[in-house]
Amino acid sequence: xxxxxxxxxxxxxxxxxxxxxxxxxxxxxxxxxxxxxxxxxxxxxxxxxxxxxxxxxxxxxxxxxxxxxxxxxxxxxxxxxxxxxxxxxxxxxxxxxxxxxxxxxxxxxxxxxxxxxxxxxxxxxxxxxxxxxxxxxxxxxxxxxxxxxxxxxxxxxxxxxxxxxxxxxxxxxxxxxxxxxxxxxxxxxxxxxxxxxxxxxxxxxxxxxxxxxxxxxxxxxxxxxxxxxxxxxxxxxxxxxxxxxxxxxxxxxxxxxxxxxxxxxxxxxxxxxxxxxxxxxxxxxxxxxxxxxxxxxxxxxxxxxxxxxxxxxxxxxxxxxxxxxxxxxxxxxxxxxxxxxxxxxxxxxxxxxxxxxxxxxxxxxxxxxxxxxxxxxxxxxxxxxxxxxxxxxxxxxxxxxxxxxxxxxxxxxxxxxxxxxxxxxxxxxxxxxxxxxxxxxxxxxxxxxxxxxxxxxxxxxxxxxxxxxxxxxxxxxxxxxxxx
Numbered sequence: 001x002x003x004x005x006x007x008x009x010x011x012x013x014x015x016x017x018x019x020x021x022x023x024x025x026x027x028x029x030x031x032x033x034x035x036x037x038x039x040x041x042x043x044x045x046x047x048x049x050x051x052x053x054x055x056x057x058x059x060x061x062x063x064x065x066x067x068x069x070x071x072x073x074x075x076x077x078x079x080x081x082x083x084x085x086x087x088x089x090x091x092x093x094x095x096x097x098x099x100x101x102x103x104x105x106x107x108x109x110x111x112x113x114x115x116x117x118x119x120x121x122x123x124x125x126x127x128x129x130x131x132x133x134x135x136x137x138x139x140x141x142x143x144x145x146x147x148x149x150x151x152x153x154x155x156x157x158x159x160x161x162x163x164x165x166x167x168x169x170x171x172x173x174x175x176x177x178x179x180x181x182x183x184x185x186x187x188x189x190x191x192x193x194x195x196x197x198x199x200x201x202x203x204x205x206x207x208x209x210x211x212x213x214x215x216x217x218x219x220x221x222x223x224x225x226x227x228x229x230x231x232x233x234x235x236x237x238x239x240x241x242x243x244x245x246x247x248x249x250x251x252x253x254x255x256x257x258x259x260x261x262x263x264x265x266x267x268x269x270x271x272x273x274x275x276x277x278x279x280x281x282x283x284x285x286x287x288x289x290x291x292x293x294x295x296x297x298x299x300x301x302x303x304x305x306x307x308x309x310x311x312x313x314x315x316x317x318x319x320x321x322x323x324x325x326x327x328x329x330x331x332x333x334x335x336x337x338x339x340x341x342x343x344x345x346x347x348x349x350x351x352x353x354x355x356x357x358x359x360x361x362x363x364x365x366x367x368x369x370x371x372x373x374x375x376x377x378x379x380x381x382x383x384x385x386x387x388x389x390x391x392x393x394x395x396x397x398x399x400x401x402x403x404x405x406x407x408x409x410x411x412x413x414x415x416x417x418x419x420x421x422x423x424x425x426x427x428x429x430x431x432x433x434x435x436x437x438x439x440x441x442x443x444x445x446x447x448x449x450x451x452x453x454x455x456x457x458x459x460x461x462x463x464x465x466x467x468x469x470x471x472x473x474x475x476x477x478x479x480x481x482x483x484x
Contacts, residue, residue, distance in 0.1 A: 002483040003035045006384070006470055010265035012223045013037075015386075016250055017230030018376035020278040022354070022363060023270035024388040024473060026051030026067045029226045031478050033068035033076060037224035039216050040068030041209075043081035043256020044246040045228035046117055046146070047090045048139040050356065058101075064091050065098070065108075066226050072104045077216070079209050082113040083246065083256020085146040086158065087122075088198035095201070110202055111209040112159040118171070119191060120178045121145040138280065139356075147245035149174055158206055161199035168192050210258030217263070225264065227253045231376040232420075239420045242282025250380045267383035268471070271373060273390055274399040274435075274457060277354050277363035283425035286366035286402045288345040296342065297362045304355045307346055307362065311335060327351050333395030352392035367400040367432065374465045375418035384470035385462070390454065391474045394440045401457055403464055404431035433460060441474040447484045 007013060015032065017023045030053040033040050047063035053070065062069065064086060066078040080086065095105055121142030138144060149155040154174045160167050168188055175183035183191075216223055229248040232238045236247045246252055254261040278284045287293055296302055304323055308315045313332060315325035326332075327350065335347025345365040348354070354363040377383060393399055404414040405428035414431055438451035447455070450472065458469050472482040 003031070006483055007036060007266055010222075011217070011220065012225070012259070012264050013266040013268065014225035014227065014250055014253055014264045015268050015270065016225075016227035016248070016253055016380055016383075018232075018269040018271050018373055018380060018383075018385075019230045019276050019369075020232045020284075021049075021228075021230035021248075022277055022279065022356070023230065023272050023386075024052075025227060025270055026053045026062070027388075027473065027476065027478070027481075028268065028270065028386055028471070029053075029067040029224065030070070031481060032224050033071050034478065036222055037068060037076065038221040039077045039079060039213075039223045040066045040071075040226055041079040041081055041213065041223060041257040042066045042226045042228060043083040043254070044248050044252050045244065046085040046141060046143045047087050048141045048143045048244065049228040051226070051228075060101070062094060065094050065105075068224070068226070069098065069105060069108070070103060072107050075107060077107045077109060078105070079109040079213065079257065080111060080114060081209055081213075081257035082111040083252065084111065085115045085117050085143055085150075085246075086110070087117040087141065088161075088195060088202065092198055092201050105205070108205045109207045109209050109212060110158060110205045112157065112206050113210070114158050115146055115150050116156040116158060116161065116195075117142045117146045118156060118174070119194075120174070120181050120183060121149070123181055124178060144245040149177075152177075158202075161195060162203070164192055164196075167195070213258045217259075225253050225257060225259075231269075231380055232372060234379075237376075237379050237420070239282050239422065239425065242280065242422070250383075267380055268386050269377065269380050269383040269467070270386045270388055272368065273387040273461070274368045274401055274454075275348055275352070275365060275389070275393060276368050277349075277365055279356050279361055279363050283422050284364055284366055285372075285405060285425050285428055286369045286430045287364055288348070288366050289341040292342055293345050293364055297364045302362055303360060304350075304362070307350060311343075311346065311350075313350065325350075327353060327392070328395070336393070336395050337397045348393070348396075351395065352389055367402055367430070368461075369402045369430070370461055370464045371402060371405060371416055371418050373461070374416075375420075377465050377467050381467060383467055385465070385467050386471040386473070387458065387469050388473040390472060391441045391480070394438070396437045398434055398437055399457070400432040400434050401461065402430040402432055403460070405429065406431055433457075442480065444474055445479075445482060447472065447482050450482070 051067045069078045124145040125142045171188045229244045233244045234248045251261045338344045348365045404416045408427045436453045438454045
């Protein structure tokens with residue numbers, strides 16, 4: 001099989017994102033889980049992530065469970081590592097949904113050292129949720145406060161759930177740092193009791209996952225690490241402070257399951273190409289529509305339905321709230337080619353379905369930034385590039401890729417080095433290479449069959465970043481994947 005040839009003798013592989021997340025990791029993890037992996041492990045973040053996979057034509061979205069959970073019946077282990085933060089209510093609802101769809105989770109493993117997202121974390125996080133009100137645009141799921149308590153050594157670990165006295169004492173110590181919530185004795189007891197049935201539900205799956213992981217390695221199992229969010233959102237390497245609260249680089253992804261990054265034999269870095277997205281606030285040099293687009297996407301009323309209505313795109317809405325529309329509608333194609341950058345950005349968003357899997361928020365849209373990508377490759381590399389979502393731009397008359405930045409007031413100065421400082425990124429203008437559009441890709445199954453203009457752009461990207469494009473995704477299904 002092509003995937004096995006690509007992986008060769010690798011025992012540990014990782015799928016990470018080299019942008020701001022939302023690059024389609026779910027599909028690629030699903031592919032690797034189906035054809036190669038014995039163990040699928042996630043080690044960072046919480047239910048601020050949303051990984052989407054298509055199984056037998058049905059869309060499934062997982063926020064906490066690793067994307068390989070659909071292969072549980074085949075004996076594949078799905079492991080939630082020590083670096084994660086876990087909302088027990090959300091996890092149990094995902095398990096319920098899995099059962100309802102006929103799935104199983106007999107081989108699930110949950111780290112006893114993972115942190116528990118508490119109710120007071122979620123309430124505190126709401127303060128930073130509104131991008132329009134000056135927050136950074138978090139998901140409001142309690143992730144940041146949970147990680148903050150972990151670093152401050154007052155967090156609640158999964159293992160603490162099984163001793164009521166220890167759990168109550170940890171909540172009491174944390175309560176003083178949430179004075180606005182008035183967490184008194186009665187509230188502490190209430191929280192403890194609320195957690196008990198949830199803790200009981202997951203207890204059979206709680207393990208020393210670090211020990212388990214190293215046993216898997218010793219047994220020669222194929223291990224796949226599933227990243228969450230993206231390198232440019234990493235607390236260590238991202239566009240701080242507009243970042244997530246974990247290190248979603250290859251370093252953090254490996255450490256979050258108890259491994260060294262040096263143990264990863266093959267790293268696959270995902271890149272939306274030739275457009276990219278960002279959710280929430282923060283600098284985005286190649287954003288189509290610039291600050292106006294950022295402002296629009298921060299408005300609470302701007303949703304998928306709002307944009308469909310605004311631009312007259314027909315859609316249906318089911319009783320479950322699910323909105324269905326034709327991504328290939330001719331009017332959306334017209335929007336993609338509009339001379340108005342705001343209309344163009346909405347057109348690309350609608351064509352690619354770029355709305356948050358976790359929040360439903362519109363994702364900001366821009367052209368692929370090769371300068372930022374080369375920086376990500378330096379941190380995550382050496383790696384294989386996985387290019388996703390190229391099929392979404394089949395209606396575009398032209399596309400662009402940024403290979404440099406021109407600094408304000410320095411008209412002769414083009415820089416090709418990334419600086420994650422917000423003032424720098426908001427003070428430059430991207431220098432683009434322009435390419436002709438390439439039409440539909442859905443029936444193409446070999447790299448040489450890709451249109452010349454797209455292959456030229458990919459070759460330029462490879463030269464600039466020093467990484468090979470090993471996989472090109474041309475659709476949502478596993479079969480819509482080109483492996484070189």
